Amino acid sequence: MLSQSYYDKADEIIEQYGRKASSLIPIMQDIQGEYRYLPKELLTYVAKEIGVKEAKAYSVATFYENFSFEAKGKYIIKVCDGTACHVRKSTPILEALQKELGLSKKKHTTDDMMFTVETVSCLGACGLAPTLTVNDEVHPNMTPEKALALLDELRGGTV
């Protein structure tokens, strides 16, 4: 069960965009922005409030890679796996991070809720390939070694 504060926040966001079906995506984005994920209960709640069927809202939320029903870590690392990054060997970077953090294709977030590692299809920074972002900050020309060093740095608490 979510605490009441989540629903109050959702109400606030709904009011901001208007209680209408077409506001579904911006509302979900803002909720995700607030909590770094989209709590399932809030998807159900928002759907009901703005007059969208729950199955439809779920359909939208699962269509876009960006929405996540799982709580994410403090640091969200997005490894770019677009064409440019892929040919410049982004896969070893991803694997190095996953191995170090005990993550996999199915498990994206560490148990201590510190790190989430996921791939994105293109960050639009192909000139800097291979690249990754940590909470939307871009790190260019990565290697597996540099990625692991970055993890150490983050663990030390400084970005």
Add this chain to the structure above:
Amino acid sequence: MGTMTIDGRKVEFTNEKNVLSVIRKAGINLPTLCYHSEVSTFGACRLCTVEDDRGRTFASCSEEPRDGMVIYTNTGRIKKYRRLIVELLLAAHCRDCTTCVKNGECVLQGLAARMNISTVRFENTRELRPLDTSSPALVRDPNKCILCGDCVRACEEIQGVGALGFAFRGTDAMVMPAFNKPIAETDCVNCGQCRVYCPTGAISIKTNMDEVWDALADPDTRVVAQVAPAVRVAVGDAFGLPAGRSVMGKIVTMLHRLGFDEVYDTTFSADLTIMEETKEFLERVGQGKNLPLLTSCCPAWVKFVHDQYPEFIPNISTCRSPQEMFSAVIKEHFKGYEKNQGKKTVVVSIMPCTAKKMEILRPDSVNNGERNTDVVLTTTELIRMIRTSGIDFAELPPESSDMPFGLGSGGGVIFGVTGGVTEAVLRRLVDKHDKESLDAIAQCGVRGEEGIKEFTVDYKGIPINVCVVSGLANARTVMERVKNGEANYQIIEVMACRQGCIMGGGQPVKPGARTKEERTRGLYNADSVMVIKKADENPTIAALYEGLLKGKEHELLHNTIPW
């Protein structure tokens, strides 16, 4: 308006909404998996793709007809594409056709035969997924889903429920309720329209045939059947008889041959419903309380009100549905030791409806600690049981239903079509029995295939505003108007399925306007030849009130608790 050339022949068109309709009008049956004229055009299956004179290919369902168009429907290229589409669908499909519930009726299977597909070159890479058997009425098998989205659109657009949706994307895409919840935990009303629309075995009726076979084989069990009005016009065509013709007499003979001890007619309890519901309605009008009265015959609609408009629960008629009234009366009738001869009574109700399977599980569908109806068989299951028996249905002589519960009025028969309940109530309210009076009722606006019908009738100087609805999306529209004070009705009849029970979720699937017309005509014809037109003229009803029902009307015929 205009002319187009299809495969070298000139074809005129008028107001057809897409090229596909023009092509079909020209007598070419282009295959489709995702196109239904009653729901929005989806354009996903691409099977209706055609080619024009410039070599452009497009889906004909999603193209408006234009004057001078030149279309080819069977070029080598188109045939190759069409075959490939079916082959790819088959590749991602669980192809256990011989043991599939849809064997012989599956649209995909039919297409594979039509395209002469003998091998599938591609491997199925889809992960095997568990079946959802949570619903009392329907089974969802995601492994047989071809993602046509027909169920999604039927649930959303026709029924306004929206329990199903697409989830994920690309090769991961699947049809499921939100969060892949078991269907029983959603707002699903069990109407079964998803199953009617599903071209494959991905959504099917949860069958109870084995329970019935077991009961029939047990010598210590008295198996009693009740047959709903809409069933009689949907069985014949499965055995080569004309579609829509009432074959009640043959059904009775068949059920006796299968071993049913008693075969009763649900039109009898439709008459009971009329007696009770009319009384209730007049009381409410007198007191001005809990109006509009919402009819309670359709369990899918009753669940819809509970889920979507709980504030209107007190407006639902307390009358049990005809099925439940009847089962309660049957169980009461065979209760005494004398009558049960040491046998257990099992009531099997044969219904056009999947939601009835849910209705019998309601906490209130119980008397004396026993469930009133033991098993619900849909028309589709009845047809399967007949086929299993090997008895030649078409050649059977007709028999009349067993007494004392075999006699119903014409008003009871038309319960199976939208407006029927209201028409029967109006017949009850009018004192006169002559043909003119009955014709006047039939023409007051109660008949017809519109989803929402409104009219006003005069009852002893009081104007009564009536609304007759079929399709739950229409019901939602009406309920919103009532909620916002934009409409003032005294009675609202709702049947969840479009056109009423004749197009119920348990009926054999034969889509098309002709089916509706023929089944509707079949029921009105059955009414026309009935000697007794009104519930209150049914002598067996009067006898029942004097006998078995005395002092027990409320206990047996009404619900006491909302579910």
